[in-house]
Amino acid sequence: MKLILILSLLYITTFSHAQSPAKNVVIITIDGTRWQEIFKGADSTLLHSIDCVKDTSLMLQQYWHTDEAERRRRLLPFFWQVIAQDGELLGNRALGNNVNVANLYKISYPGYSEIFTGYADKLFIPNLAVNNPRMNILQWLNNHPEYHGKVAAFCSWRVFPFILNEKNGELPVNAGYESVDGIDSTSDVINDVQNGIFEKNNTRHDMLTFECAKNYLVQHHPRVLYIGFGETDEFAHHHQYDTYLQKIHQADAMIAELWYYLQTDSYYKNNTTVIITTDHGRGGKKSNWNAHGFWVKGSGQTWMALLGSGIPAAGESNKNNQAYQKQLAATVATLLGVQFTTKHHIGKPLAVDSAKEIKTVCANSPAIVSR
Ligand SMILES: [Zn+2]
Numbered sequence: 001m002k003l004i005l006i007l008s009l010l011y012i013t014t015f016s017h018a019q020s021p022a023k024n025v026v027i028i029t030i031d032g033t034r035w036q037e038i039f040k041g042a043d044s045t046l047l048h049s050i051d052c053v054k055d056t057s058l059m060l061q062q063y064w065h066t067d068e069a070e071r072r073r074r075l076l077p078f079f080w081q082v083i084a085q086d087g088e089l090l091g092n093r094a095l096g097n098n099v100n101v102a103n104l105y106k107i108s109y110p111g112y113s114e115i116f117t118g119y120a121d122k123l124f125i126p127n128l129a130v131n132n133p134r135m136n137i138l139q140w141l142n143n144h145p146e147y148h149g150k151v152a153a154f155c156s157w158r159v160f161p162f163i164l165n166e167k168n169g170e171l172p173v174n175a176g177y178e179s180v181d182g183i184d185s186t187s188d189v190i191n192d193v194q195n196g197i198f199e200k201n202n203t204r205h206d207m208l209t210f211e212c213a214k215n216y217l218v219q220h221h222p223r224v225l226y227i228g229f230g231e232t233d234e235f236a237h238h239h240q241y242d243t244y245l246q247k248i249h250q251a252d253a254m255i256a257e258l259w260y261y262l263q264t265d266s267y268y269k270n271n272t273t274v275i276i277t278t279d280h281g282r283g284g285k286k287s288n289w290n291a292h293g294f295w296v297k298g299s300g301q302t303w304m305a306l307l308g309s310g311i312p313a314a315g316e317s318n319k320n321n322q323a324y325q326k327q328l329a330a331t332v333a334t335l336l337g338v339q340f341t342t343k344h345h346i347g348k349p350l351a352v353d354s355a356k357e358i359k360t361v362c363a364n365s366p367a368i369v370s371r
Contacts, residue, residue: 022309022335023271026258027226027328029115030251031108031157032233032292033278035099035303038079039092039316041071042245045286052241052290059242063249075249078256083307087274088314090350091303095318099302101280102324102347106292106299108233111279111325112163118329118346129162135342136164137329141224142171144338152220154213155228156204164226174212175228177204186215203230206247210254214261221267224332229254236282236290259307273308273335277328304328304350310335323350 036043042063046052053059065071073080083089091099102120103110109127114120116136125132142151151171153164158176166173174180177200180187190211194204206229213227229251235243255276262268283291284298292299302325326347333340334349 022273024223024268024273025225025332025335026262026272026274027115027224027332028251028255028258028274028276029112029226029228030232030248030276030278031228031230032236032280032282033248033251034282034284034289035091035093035301036284037072037075037245037248038089038303038305039072039094040068041065041073041075043241043289046241046289049241049286052239054242059245063245075245076252078252078259079305082256082259083276083305084315086313087305087307087311089303089305089316090321090323091301092316092318093301095316096320097317098321099304099323099325101300101302102326105294106280106296108157108279109159109163112160112228114325115277115279115328116164117342117344118326118340119344120324120326120347121344127159129159131162131167132165134344137332137340138224138226139165139169139171140340140342141333141336141338142169146338147223147336150221150223151225152213152216152222153226153228154209154216155226156206156209156230157228158202158204160228174216175204176200176202177208180212180215182215182219184215184219186211190215201234203234206231206251206254210258214258217258217261224336227258239290241289262308271309273306273310275328275332276305276307277325278302279325 047059047064048056050056063074065074090097101111101114103114105124107127109125110121113132113134116138117134118137119134121134138151138153141147153160153171153173155173155175160175161173164171164173177194177197179191179194190208194208209227209229213225216222217225231247232244235247259274262272280292281299281301283289283296288296324347327350330340330346330349340346
């Protein structure tokens, strides 16, 4: 009884001013996308650099503006026109609001493991096809009677079935250029396109990952869905700042399309939360923006965007605060009204900022940016 009371109080404290709890959660990650691009838009020095941008004048036309608010809106219109109005954005370090990975390594496998297991493992697993010994929130939910068969993951990077332990359970993880199972015509088209791709790298095109996920969403209505985009990190490693920006912009557009679907589908409308984040940051300088890892300063700096049920319309957080990626697993559980427990210690759920009043969601709400 005492425990129930404490848990109820914790829930009320954490989400006291929030909208109604979520029935469904969609988690999206955009691999290795820096907080600098999310909050400041395209970087002037890099945009002007012919080392990493092929057509600097066209890139400037698309993504540059002297006003920071307008600049970031050009890169991420959905983030700054919708999430900033109706949801919450964490990680603008210029405002003292910090988000970091808690793991030491600042590369993808440990980063995703931290997000989904809620634990910053000291055990180093490199970016290889090695099974994760830790239980993660997706696997745990899929083992839960209420969510069994209603959890799915679609990822661009082919290592995800190992990070999320597909082998050790029944959690379906479609990753890399793996075919989709559906017997509908969209699944046929997706499989035909995938089979026709001659050079299959470790990371599938994000648009294909998105189409796989969206088709599954429409056909099966999962309660918990994970979409892992990966091309941003690939192009950053290849020193292609122009394509890195285009991929961020493309991810924003796909998330906008997804949100529109969720908010116009009777199963998901007004009872679904979308959480968007990344697995690590990158270097903060012209010399190391492309890199990340233990030795790269700033590459542990991340961000989070939250929208939908249970999330107050607090906008861009300016609260002096430090959050960690390891808090997301418990946040997902709390949003769904369950408690994620496993053998390892789990980061506590995020205290979603309720300092500002919940704004009334209005279809024609004006953009917050100044022009
Ligand atoms: Zn990387």
